[in-house]
Amino acid sequence: MPRPLLLALLAAGCGDNLTGKWTGSCDFDDGTYAYAADIDADFTDGRGHRVEGTLKLFMWDDRTLKGDMTGDRNEGYLELEAELPLDGAKWNFTTAGDISGTAYDGTCHLQVPEGAGALAGTLHMEK
Numbered sequence: 001m002p003r004p005l006l007l008a009l010l011a012a013g014c015g016d017n018l019t020g021k022w023t024g025s026c027d028f029d030d031g032t033y034a035y036a037a038d039i040d041a042d043f044t045d046g047r048g049h050r051v052e053g054t055l056k057l058f059m060w061d062d063r064t065l066k067g068d069m070t071g072d073r074n075e076g077y078l079e080l081e082a083e084l085p086l087d088g089a090k091w092n093f094t095t096a097g098d099i100s101g102t103a104y105d106g107t108c109h110l111q112v113p114e115g116a117g118a119l120a121g122t123l124h125m126e127k
Contacts, residue, residue, distance in 0.1 A: 018043040018051055018073070018099065024125030026057075026095075026108035035060045037110075039125060041069065049073050055082045057093060057110075065091055078104060089113035095123050102127040 021042055028035040038058040043051055049072050057065040063086060071080035078099050084091045091113060097106015108123040 017045055018078070018127075019045045020127050022104065022125045022127050024104070024123065026110070026121040026123050028108075028110070028119040028121035030119065035119070035121075037121075039123075041125070051078065051080065055080075055084070055093070057084060065093070069093075071095075073099065076100060078106075092118075097123055 021040070023041075024039050026037045026039060028037065037060060040056040040058075041053055043053045045051060051071040051073055053069050055067060055069045059065065065084035065086050067082050067084040069080050069082035071078060073079070076099050077097070079094070079096045081092065081094045084093055092111035093108070094111075095104075095106060095108045097104060104123065104125040104127075106123045108121045109118040110121075111118040
């Protein structure tokens with residue numbers, strides 16, 4: 001295979017480099033109440049489609065959840081999950097959405113420890 005074609009094929013599967021600091025928010029709304037949580041994250045592009053990093057979720061009630069995150073991407077689509085310990089419990093935070101240049105837009109979910117459901121919200125982050 002000619003070298004330029006091989007390089008083009010390899011680059012096509014990788015998409016934009018996600019490594020770096022990302023900030024944004026997850027705006028939760030359950031129909032009765034609305035909450036906003038600010039997000040700080042450090043992404044590291046891994047091998048292939050793997051993404052890793054750390055995440056801080058600044059809650060509306062002044063608590064801060066922080067932990068490691070992992071995820072997968074497929075060109076312009078990214079899914080992340082983080083287990084965030086706080087006060088002996090583990091909160092699960094997930095995101096899914098589209099990456100376009102330096103913007104990440106989609107949905108976010110926060111599973112409350114021992115809760116029956118999750119808070120669902122709208123995600124926007126920028127690098």
